[in-house]
Amino acid sequence: MTPTPPDSFIPSPQPSQRRNWLDYIEMIGNKFPEPAVLFAMLAAAIIAVSAIGTAAGWSVQPARLAIVDEPVLAADGSPALKPDGTAQRIPKRDPSGALVTELKPIGEPIKPKSLVTVEGIYWMLSSMIRNFTGLPAVGLVFVSMLGIGLAERFGLFSALMRQIALSTHKAILTPVIVLVGANSSVASDAGYIILPPLAAALYAAIGRHPIAGLAAAFAGVAGGFGGGIFPTAADGFLAGVATTAAHIIDPQYPAVEATHNLYFKSASAVVIMLAGWFVTDRIVEPRLRRQGAALNADTTIATDLALRPIERRGLIIALVAMVAVLSTFAALIMVPGAPLYGTGLPRLADGRVPTMQPVAVKPTTDLTAAEVPTELLRFEHSAQLHAEPNATLSVLPAGKPSLAERPGDRWSQTIVPVILLTFLIPGCAYGIVTGTLRSQKDCVDALCHGIRSIVPVLVIAFFMGQFVNYFQYTGLDRMLAYAGGSLLVQADLPVPFLLVAFVLLVVAGDFAMSGMLSKFGVMAPIFIPMFMMVGINPELTTAAYRIGDSVVNIITPLNSYLLIVLVVLQKYRNNAGLGSLISLMLPYSLVFGTVWTAFLLLWYWSGLPLGTGGVS
Numbered sequence: 166m167t168p169t170p171p172d173s174f175i176p177s178p179q180p181s182q183r184r185n186w187l188d189y190i191e192m193i194g195n196k197f198p199e200p201a202v203l204f205a206m207l208a209a210a211i212i213a214v215s216a217i218g219t220a221a222g223w224s225v226q227p228a229r230l231a232i233v234d235e236p237v238l239a240a241d242g243s244p245a246l247k248p249d250g251t252a253q254r255i256p257k258r259d260p261s262g263a264l265v266t267e268l269k270p271i272g273e274p275i276k277p278k279s280l281v282t283v284e285g286i287y288w289m290l291s292s293m294i295r296n297f298t299g300l301p302a303v304g305l306v307f308v309s310m311l312g313i314g315l316a317e318r319f320g321l322f323s324a325l326m327r328q329i330a331l332s333t334h335k336a337i338l339t340p341v342i343v344l345v346g347a348n349s350s351v352a353s354d355a356g357y358i359i360l361p362p363l364a365a366a367l368y369a370a371i372g373r374h375p376i377a378g379l380a381a382a383f384a385g386v387a388g389g390f391g392g393g394i395f396p397t398a399a400d401g402f403l404a405g406v407a408t409t410a411a412h413i414i415d416p417q418y419p420a421v422e423a424t425h426n427l428y429f430k431s432a433s434a435v436v437i438m439l440a441g442w443f444v445t446d447r448i449v450e451p452r453l454r455r456q457g458a459a460l461n462a463d464t465t466i467a468t469d470l471a472l473r474p475i476e477r478r479g480l481i482i483a484l485v486a487m488v489a490v491l492s493t494f495a496a497l498i499m500v501p502g503a504p505l506y507g508t509g510l511p512r513l514a515d516g517r518v519p520t521m522q523p524v525a526v527k528p529t530t531d532l533t534a535a536e537v538p539t540e541l542l543r544f545e546h547s548a549q550l551h552a553e554p555n556a557t558l559s560v561l562p563a564g565k566p567s568l569a570e571r572p573g574d575r576w577s578q579t580i581v582p583v584i585l586l587t588f589l590i591p592g593c594a595y596g597i598v599t600g601t602l603r604s605q606k607d608c609v610d611a612l613c614h615g616i617r618s619i620v621p622v623l624v625i626a627f628f629m630g631q632f633v634n635y636f637q638y639t640g641l642d643r644m645l646a647y648a649g650g651s652l653l654v655q656a657d658l659p660v661p662f663l664l665v666a667f668v669l670l671v672v673a674g675d676f677a678m679s680g681m682l683s684k685f686g687v688m689a690p691i692f693i694p695m696f697m698m699v700g701i702n703p704e705l706t707t708a709a710y711r712i713g714d715s716v717v718n719i720i721t722p723l724n725s726y727l728l729i730v731l732v733v734l735q736k737y738r739n740n741a742g743l744g745s746l747i748s749l750m751l752p753y754s755l756v757f758g759t760v761w762t763a764f765l766l767l768w769y770w771s772g773l774p775l776g777t778g779g780v781s
Contacts, residue, residue: 200728200743204628208635211280212289215639218277225644228651229691231269233257266695268651275647278639288638289631296630300725303626305581306619309358312585314615315608316592319601322363324472324480327370335371339381342367343441346385347434348393356386357726359584362733375737376749377450383730384441384753387718390681391711392433399681400424401573403710406685407703410693418703425704426711427776429768433711433761440760441753448752479598483591490586498576505575510568523564621735622728629725645674647691660701661766664709667692668762671713675721681714704775708765716758719750 198206237245237253245253257265279285297303316322333341342364349356360382368378401423411418472480497505510518576583592611596602602611636642658666674684688710693703718724727746734741734749768775 200625200722200731201628203743204625204632204722208628208632211632211635211639211641214641215277215285215635216279216281218639218641219279222276223644224274224276225647226270226274227272227643227647228268228270229694231267231694233265233267268691275640275644277641277644280635280639285638289635292634293631296634297627298630299634300626300630303623303630303725306358306622306729307616308581309584310615310619311612312588312592312615313359313362314613314618315611316588316595317362318611318614319592319596320476320599321480321483321588321592321595322366323370324476324595325483327472328480329367329370333371335373338367338371338373339445340438340442342378342381343385343389343445344434344438346382347389347437347441348395349386350390350393350397350399357383357729360386361730362736365733365737374450374453376453376734377445379730379733379737380449380749380753381441381445383719383750384444384757385437387724387726388716388750388753388757389434389437389441390718391715392430392437394431394434400426403685403707406689407693407707410689411697411703415697418697421703421707422777424777425775426708428773429708429765429775430711432768433764436761436764437757440756444752444756449749475599479595482598483595486594487587487591490590494576494579494583505579507575508572509575509578510572511578518568520566520568522562522566525561618736619729619732622732625728625731626725629722629728633723651691661769663696663701664705664765664769665762667696667706667709668713668758668765671710672717672758675714675717675723684714685710705765705769708768708775709762712758712761712765716754716761720747720754 233256234254235257237255239245247253259265280289342360346356346360349360361379364378364382365375366378369375404421404423404425407421407425408418411421494505497503500506512518593602593608596607596611602608656666671684671688674688685707689706693706696706697703719727721727722743731741731743731746734746738745
C-alpha cells in the first residue's frame with residue numbers, strides 16, 4: 166500500500182501534548198549549545214585529547230591484510246630451494262583448505278600530534294583562515310546563493326512553485342522529490358543547495374507542511390547520495406582505490422570499472438525513493454502536523470495558487486531564459502572543441518596545473534653534499550625550526566607530487582557557475598517583466614538577500630572548519646579508522662554479518678572523518694583484501710561502503726551541508742536547533758540503513774551483477 170499525503174496542511178490551534186521518542190530526541194538535542202559553540206567546544210576537546218594522547222604515548226599501527234606463506238619442504242623435510250638458491254614458499258592454508266591471512270603492518274605507527282606545542286599553536290593560528298575557506302561547502306554555497314537569492318527575492322520561485330503545484334498530482338510529489346534528490350549527486354553537491362529550499366516552498370504552495378518537503382529533499386540528496394541512475398566523478402575515484410586495494414591480495418584482479426556499481430546504484434535509487442516516500446508521508450509529516458503551531462508566525466501556506474497574468478508572462482520569459490542558459494551550457498559540453506567538451510583539469514592563470522608536493526624544510530647547514538636545494542627561502546625569525554634570525558632554509562622534495570584536483574569531465578568542474586547563471590539570468594528576466602526589478606540597486610539588494618540568509622551558515626562553518634582540520638592534523642581521525650578496522654578483521658564473522666558490520670563501521674566513521682573519498686582511502690586497503698579472502702569481491706565491498714556513508718549524512722554534524730538545511734529549517738521555525746534537525750531526519754537514517762542494507766544482502770544472495778565488470 167503506497168503512502169497517501171494529507172489533502173492539506175492545517176496548523177492545529179495547539180500542538181498535541183503527547184510525546185514520542187523523536188520529541189524527546191529533539192528536546193535533548195536542543196539543550197545542546199548552539200552549533201557554532203558546539204563546534205568550538207569540540208575543537209577544544211581535540212586540542213586536549215591530542216595533548217593527552219601524546220603524553221600517554223598512544224599509537225595505532227596501520228595494517229593491511231596479507232596472505233601468510235610457508236616454506237615448501239622436500240622429501241627429507243628440508244626446505245625446497247628455487248634454482249637461484251632461495252627457499253620456495255607457498256600460501257599457507259588452514260585444515261579446511263582456506264588461505265590463512267594476517268594483518269600486516271604498513272609504515273610507521275600513527276601517533277597523535279599534539280596541538281599544545283610551539284608547532285601546534287603556530288599551525289592553529291596560521292591555518293585559521295585556510296581551515297574555514299577550505300571547506301568544500303563554503304564557496305559553492307556563497308556563489309550559488311547569489312543567483313538563488315536573487316530569483317527568490319524577485320518572486321520567480323514563488324511563481325514557479327505555484328505553477329508546479331498546479332500541474333503535479335499531490336500523491337506523487339514526495340517520491341518525485343526523493344528520486345530527484347537521490348540522483349542529484351551527478352551534479353556534485355549542488356543538490357544540497359537547491360533542492361531542500363525549493364521542496365519546502367513547493368510543499369507550502371500546495372498546502373502541505375513545508376518542513377516535510379525540506380526533509381524529503383534532504384533525505385534524497387544526502388541519505389541517497391550513494392545511489393542514483395547516473396555515474397558520477399566519485400565512482401571513478403572509488404574504482405581506482407578499489408583496484409589498488411584488490412591487487413594487495415590478487416595482482417591479477419581486473420581493474421574495477423567506474424560503472425562497477427551502476428546496476429545496484431540504479432536499483433538503490435528506487436529503494437530510497439520508496440523508503441523516503443513512506444517515511445515522509447507516514448512518519449515525518451504526521452508528526453509535523455501535530456507540531457503545526459510551532460511554525461513561524463510569518464510562514465505562509467498558500468490557499469490561492471493561481472498566477473496573475475503578469476506573473477504568468479514573467480514565468481514564461483524566465484523559463485525561456487533558463488532554457489537558453491542551459492542550452493548554451495549543453496552546447497559548450499557536447500560540441501567537439503567547445504570549452505566544456507571532454508575531460509580536463511583546472512589550471513592557474515599562467516597555465517600550470519595545481520599540484521601538491523610534500524616537502525622537507527631544513528637549514529642549509531644540515532644539507533649533505535648530495536642534496537641539491539630546489540628552492541631557497543628566507544625566513545625571518547623562523548619559530549617553527551628555531552633557526553637563527555634571517556637563516557636560509559632549503560625546501561626539498563619529500564615524496565611524489567600529486568594533483569590538487571582529480572581529472573574529470575570539464576562540465577563537472579563548472580557546476581557552481583552553471584547554478585549561478587541558471588538562476589541569476591531567469592531571475593532578472595522575471596523581475597524586469599513583473600516590475601520587481603527596476604534599478605541597479607534592486608539587483609544588488611536581491612544579490613545581498615541570498616547572502617544574508619547564509620550568514621549563520623558561514624559563522625558555524627568557521628568553527629566547524631577548525632574542528633575538522635584539528636581532527637585531521639592530530640591524526641586522531643586515521644587512528645580511529647585503523648583501530649576500528651582491525652577490530653572488525655579480528656571478529657571473523659560470516660559474510661552477511663561482515664557486510665552489516667562493515668556498514669555500521671562506516672556509519673560510525675562518518676562521525677570521525679568527513680568526506681566519502683577520504684574515508685574510503687583509509688578503509689579500502691584493509692577491508693577489500695579481507696573480504697576478498699571470504700568471497701566478497703571489491704565491487705560488493707564498495708556497494709556496502711556507499712550505504713554506510715550515505716545513510717548517516719543526514720544526521721552527522723561533520724556534513725557541512727547540514728548547516729545549510731538547518732538555516733532553511735529555521736526559516737520556518739525560529740527556535741529550531743540541531744536537535745530539531747536530527748530528530749526530523751533520524752527516521753530516514755534508520756529506515757534507509759535498514760532497508761538498503763537488507764536490499765544489498767538480497768542482491769548478494771541473488772548473485773546478480775552489481776554493475777559492469779563485477780559479480781557479487
